Every structure is written in structure tokens, then in C-alpha cells.
Amino acid sequence: MSEESSTKVPEGVQFRIGGHTKYIISTSGRLSSLERYQRFLQKILNLDVAYLPIHSGDPSTPVCPVRYANTLRGLPCLGGAISKDIKHSILGQLDEIDPLAAEIRSVNTVVVLPGQRLKGYNTDVLGFRMAIESGIAKSGQTIKTAVCYGYGGVAFVVVRMLESLGIKVFIAGRSLDKAAQRAAELGASVWSAEVSCDLFVNATPASEAPLEQAPNFLAALQSATMVFDHEMPGKHLRAYCEERSDRVHYIPGTDMYYPQMVAQWALFLEQAVPA
Numbered sequence: 001m002s003e004e005s006s007t008k009v010p011e012g013v014q015f016r017i018g019g020h021t022k023y024i025i026s027t028s029g030r031l032s033s034l035e036r037y038q039r040f041l042q043k044i045l046n047l048d049v050a051y052l053p054i055h056s057g058d059p060s061t062p063v064c065p066v067r068y069a070n071t072l073r074g075l076p077c078l079g080g081a082i083s084k085d086i087k088h089s090i091l092g093q094l095d096e097i098d099p100l101a102a103e104i105r106s107v108n109t110v111v112v113l114p115g116q117r118l119k120g121y122n123t124d125v126l127g128f129r130m131a132i133e134s135g136i137a138k139s140g141q142t143i144k145t146a147v148c149y150g151y152g153g154v155a156f157v158v159v160r161m162l163e164s165l166g167i168k169v170f171i172a173g174r175s176l177d178k179a180a181q182r183a184a185e186l187g188a189s190v191w192s193a194e195v196s197c198d199l200f201v202n203a204t205p206a207s208e209a210p211l212e213q214a215p216n217f218l219a220a221l222q223s224a225t226m227v228f229d230h231e232m233p234g235k236h237l238r239a240y241c242e243e244r245s246d247r248v249h250y251i252p253g254t255d256m257y258y259p260q261m262v263a264q265w266a267l268f269l270e271q272a273v274p275a
Contacts, residue, residue: 016042017050024268025071026053026081027063047272049078062086069093072112078268079111087122087153094120101125104160106153109264121267124157127260131251132165132199135226139249143198147172147191147220150203151182154230158201159186170195172220173204191220200224207234229253 024041026033037051054063062085069090072080082090087106091097094110096119101107107120136143147170148158159169171183172191180190191197200221206214207229211221221227221240225248229237232253241250 016048018048020048021076022049023075023077024049024051024079024081025068025075025077026051026083027055027068027085028053028081028083045269045273047269049272062089065089065093069110069118072110072118073116077112078272079109081264082108082110084153090120094118096120098122104156106156108260109267111267111270121264122157123260123263123267124154124256125161126263127256127258128157128161129165130259131228131255132162134255135228135249135251139226141198141226141249143167143226145170145195145197146199146201147195147197147224148188148201148203149173149206149214149217149220150230151179152203154203155182156186158203159188162199162201163188167199170197172216174215176216191216193219195220196223198224199226199228202227202229202231202234202237205231207231207237209236211236211240225249227251228256230256232257 024037033053034051041047041049041051065086068080068086071077087108090107090110091105094107095117096113097107098119098121101120101122104122104125106122106124108124109121111119111121113119145168146162148155149172151171151173155171159171162169169188170191171179171186171188173179176190176192183190197220204214206217208231211217227237227241227248228251230253231237234253238250238252241248
């Protein structure tokens, strides 16, 4: 667990762990996750399942994918949730990969199959697709071009999903040199000040601070008529869109988060509870 979670379990969080307890191991390391999901599993569903968020012990070092996979196989686990750090590097440790996850080379959900075999899925793509398609349906807009602000792991999902909808994607970010490098890796285009896009996708934490503090953010945003924010709650980008609600359709991160979580937990609990 993280340093914080390893020293103090939040008040009110109770574990029921015995010889037959099964585990779901998450790389998020967040205490809020521990409290929420432990209550969900053992109090609401009354399952003998414990949710364990873990951390490498060093905030600058990701969880080791080999050790993570070995842990899932070595403990009586239902599976594991991967927040961001090893979504790509875990691929080589899996026995099976769902076709969608294989296509985008990213896994956020691992399920333990009989024989301790590990199968990887990506429910982020499903959630993002549902959020964008719902936004398009509600707004009645035609989206032909999009700019993704951010060139981390989320950008891969953004580019591949939007391209599957026939949308041309540009990459922007604090550093346009890094954006150009990432765009080349993904087969996308690099954003420039001359580019106008219908959809703006924020794939960074930048929306939690005044938007002008993030280089190129407002410039890439200004022509968009639809905005999706992966960050939650993203209060500054939300406020920006609310002030321009007559011409900007805003899609909150929860529109992606909830569908993907439903899909993820359905995979974890498929053999434990009715659909």
C-alpha cells in the first residue's frame, strides 16, 4: 500500500478476512477506493472478498508488473484493477488478452481464470465510447475532428476510440515537442495554433487548476463545441463550459467512469453474484 494507507486504515473501514477470503488487488493505492469498495463488497453484497489497493512504496516508481501478476496468481484473487502505471507493461505477464485490449495495447482489468491464468480487459475504452456517443446524441452535433490535450497513457485510448468513430485526432499538451513525438507514435496529428477542432478531450489533471496555467490548453480549447474532461471533478474546465453552455456541450468524466466501472465489476464478480 501507499505510505498513507499502510500506516492508517480509514475509520469505519472493516475487513473480514479468513481462510476462504478472495481478493481484488488495485494499483490505485487510494484510501477513498479502499473505503468505498470494501463497503460495497462486504457490507452491501455480503461477499467474502477484500479489496486491497497497493503501491510500489515509492511514488516515483510504478508497481512491478511481474510481481503484480505473481501476486494475482499466488493469492486467491478474483482479479486486479490497474489505474495507470502498468496498463501497458502488464501485457507480457498475461495468459490471455481480450481483443479490444490487445488492439489498443492497454489493460485496466485483470481477471483470474481457472488454473490461475490471467486475462486482461480494457473497460476504459467502453466507458469513453459511451460518454462520447451519448454526448453526440444529446447535442445533435457532428464531430469530425478532435484534439486530445495530454500525451500520457490515456491518449492511446482517446486516439484509438475516436479514430474508430471516424474522427481525426490531434495531440496537444504543455510541450508541443512531446505532443509531436506522441502523435507520431500513435499515428495521429500534432496540434498547432492554426488547427480548429470540434471536440476537446482533456486527458490531464490540468482542469483542477486555472486553465491559463496550462500551456496551450486554452488555445486548443477555444474552437471546440464539445468538451470531455477525463479529470474529475475538473472544476475549472466545467466552469469554463458552463459559462459558454449556449455553444459548448460539456461531458463530465463521470459519463465515462460509471459505465467503465460497471463493466469492470461485472468481470470481477461474474461468478460471485447475479448479473
